[in-house]
Amino acid sequence: MNLRFASPSAGRVLRRDPERLIGSRLADLVPVEDRERLAEFLAAVAGTADVSTPIECRFRLPDGSTRHAELLATDLRRTPRSVGWC
Secondary structure, three states, X not given: OEOOOOOHHHHHXXXXXXXXXXXXXXXXXXXXXXXXXXXXXXXXXXXXXXXXXXXXXXXXXOOOOEEEEEEOOOEOXXXXXXXXXX
């Protein structure tokens, strides 16, 4: 999944310019060993209208370190005027 929007707060957490996150693959922002769990999490949320149960996820920062963050997801693809996930 490619990012279509990144909030200023996401940019601060990930230490990246939000504009430069657009088009990035979400999986590329997490360590390789966490990608399967992230994919399972997003698959469980897909097609539902509910907010997910939060999971803790590690994100790779530009300096090579990682940051733990709590991740929630909502599939907004069927919501009028929406184009994806939140």
